[in-house]
Amino acid sequence: MRSGQLAAAAGVNVQTLRYYERRGLLPEPRRTLGGYREYDDDAVALLRVVKSAQRLGFTLDEVTELLDAGRRRHPTPDLQQRARAKLAEVEDRMADLARIRDGLLQVVRARCDSLTNCTCPDCPLPFVEPAEVRPFPASGESP
Numbered sequence: 001m002r003s004g005q006l007a008a009a010a011g012v013n014v015q016t017l018r019y020y021e022r023r024g025l026l027p028e029p030r031r032t033l034g035g036y037r038e039y040d041d042d043a044v045a046l047l048r049v050v051k052s053a054q055r056l057g058f059t060l061d062e063v064t065e066l067l068d069a070g071r072r073r074h075p076t077p078d079l080q081q082r083a084r085a086k087l088a089e090v091e092d093r094m095a096d097l098a099r100i101r102d103g104l105l106q107v108v109r110a111r112c113d114s115l116t117n118c119t120c121p122d123c124p125l126p127f128v129e130p131a132e133v134r135p136f137p138a139s140g141e142s143p
Contacts, residue, residue, distance in 0.1 A: 001038070001039050001040075001044075002036055002037065002038065002039070003017055003018075003036075003037050003039070005039075006039045006043055006044060006047070009044045010043075010044050010047035010048055010051070011047075011048075011051065012047060012051065017047075020047070020050065023060060023064065024064065025046075025050055025060065025063065025064055025067065026043060026046060026047065027043075029043070049067075050063055050067075053066065056083070056086065057086050057089070057090060058082070058086060062082065065078075066078060066079055066082065103124070106124040107124060107125065110122060110123055110124055112124070112125055
């Protein structure tokens with residue numbers, strides 16, 4: 001199949017396909033006598049694996065490393081280790097997002113109207129009076 005057909009079958013665009021080739025995620029395809037790239041069904045499967053790994057949160061660098069590990073004669077259990085690490089990373093981000101959500105809910109419920117001069121009662125935002133702006137002392141002068 002040609003580039004456009006492969007891209008459509010794998011759910012990517014042709015630019016993504018070229019990018020993956022440059023990065024070495026996708027092997028250099030065969031060429032027709034006319035110079036057109038020709039791909040086989042393995043290329044579709046490989047692209048789907050790459051996209052699935054990305055949906056799981058793996059970066060393209062991580063996907064490349066995982067693919068390389070899987071291509072070795074004696075693959076390592078690297079996917080399990082990386083999946084556990086990625087899971088921990090996702091759980092940390094989810095906890096951070098939950099804290100952000102809780103803070104935003106407090107602001108919405110309190111009907112805060114300003115970051116610097118909120119007039120709502122019991123405002124959850126921590127206000128700090130703006131510091132007086134003083135010129136920076138020249139070298140050798142005490143502040």
